[in-house]
Amino acid sequence: xxxxxxxxxxxxxxxxxxxxxxxxxxxxxxxxxxxxxxxxxxxxxxxxxxxxxxxxxxxxxxxxxxxxxxxxxxxxxxxxxxxxxxxxxxxxxxxxxxxxxxxxxxxxxxxxxxxxxxxxxxxxxxxxxxxxxxxxxxxxxxxxxxxxxxxxxxxxxxxxxxxxxxxxxxxxxxxxxxxxxxxxxxxxxxxxxxxxxxxxxxxxxxxxxxxxxxxxxxxxxxxxxxxxxxxxxxxxxxxxxxxxxxxxxxxxxxxxxxxxxx
Numbered sequence: 001x002x003x004x005x006x007x008x009x010x011x012x013x014x015x016x017x018x019x020x021x022x023x024x025x026x027x028x029x030x031x032x033x034x035x036x037x038x039x040x041x042x043x044x045x046x047x048x049x050x051x052x053x054x055x056x057x058x059x060x061x062x063x064x065x066x067x068x069x070x071x072x073x074x075x076x077x078x079x080x081x082x083x084x085x086x087x088x089x090x091x092x093x094x095x096x097x098x099x100x101x102x103x104x105x106x107x108x109x110x111x112x113x114x115x116x117x118x119x120x121x122x123x124x125x126x127x128x129x130x131x132x133x134x135x136x137x138x139x140x141x142x143x144x145x146x147x148x149x150x151x152x153x154x155x156x157x158x159x160x161x162x163x164x165x166x167x168x169x170x171x172x173x174x175x176x177x178x179x180x181x182x183x184x185x186x187x188x189x190x191x192x193x194x195x196x197x198x199x200x201x202x203x204x205x206x207x208x209x210x211x212x213x214x215x216x217x218x219x220x221x222x223x224x225x226x227x228x229x230x231x232x233x234x235x236x237x238x239x240x241x242x243x244x245x246x247x248x249x250x251x252x253x254x255x256x257x258x259x260x261x262x
Contacts, residue, residue, distance in 0.1 A: 003226040006031035006234070007215065008067025010058040013041035013152050014237070014244050015186025016073030019096065021251065022208035023071065026216055029227035033065050038239025042148035043076040044117025044184070051119060055081035059089060061236075068224050071215055072096060073185050075116060079123035092218045097125060098183035099205045104134040106203070107179050111138040113172035116183025118143045126183075140175050142168045144184060151186045154243045156193070165190065169197050182206045189247065236260045 007030050009020050014036050024032060035058055043051050055077045062070055071094045072078045072085070078095035086093050098120065103112045112134070120126055121141050130139060147168075150161050172180060180202055182188060188206045195204065219225045233255040237244050241259045248255060 002066065002068060003224045004031070004228070005066040005068035006033040006232070007219075008033050008035070008062030008065070008070040009073050010035040010037065010055075010062060010070070010077075011073040011185055012043040012054070012077065013038040013148065013186065013239065014247055015148065015151060015184060015189070017235075017244070017247055018185050018188040018206065019071060019073035019208050019211050022212035023215055024233065024251075026209075026212035027219075027225075029231050030225075031228055031231050032233045033062060033067055034233070034235045035061060036235065036237040036239060036244060038152055038237055038243075041152050041239070042117055043074060043080075044119035044143075044148070046076075046119065048080045051077055052081040052084050055085060056088070059085055063089065063091070065234075067091070069094065069215065069219060069222075071211065073211070075183050075185065076119035076123075079120050079125040092222060092224075094211060094215045094218060096185060096207050096211050097129065098181045099207050099210065100129050100139075100181055101133045103179035103181045103203075103205055104137055107137060107177075109176050109178045110136075111140065111175045111177045113140045113142065113169075113175070113177040113180040114183055115142050115144050115168060115180060115187060117148070118145070120183045138175060140172050140177060142171065144168055144187065147190065148184065148186050151189060152239060152243060154240075154246060156189055161190075161193065165193055165197055169194065173198065177202060179203045179205060232256065234258060
């Protein structure tokens, strides 16, 4: 592995750019390489075998581009495929999973919400984490069906999005949750809408900062940290590149968005 290689990041679409933002802010002088597998989004409805096969394909693409570490910026891919990836390849992998632990430790109402994909909520890793940290509190689990598709089609502010969020957040409001865990890397782009619907007093938790810090720790351990004089940020998508460009439009980091069929 070359310490001057990029940090590779993949997700089932554009949502993992929320993780890229945290990584780029934490390590602004590192090269990054982002892969958006929008054509196959969402992963949450696919079988474990399908998710693993897609994760392998994404991993091999990033390795071919010289990635020195790979961040699986997808909750569903992490919970279903990261053990296989770590057993199959020599470079380090960083995963992402719903931040149940901090929510469970900090809740005052003893009631928390989890908004995630079906693939994440049904995974063995999620079940184990919930049993370990949330067995004594009420956990309202809601599958966010349709949310990823709307984000991928650039409809964050649409009436359809508002209708779905009202539906999914209703049981959480009824249960008086004081923490909402976002279990999909697409969902941080919905935080302004979710906050307005839930009102004050609900802490919304995503995993971006924790993932960025863990990535930095692992790079340090493997002596792979490198501060570039001119870091490059390359983005590949097999979906609509305009959606990716709009999500990244407010970021001032130098970047090049490339459309590549993979």
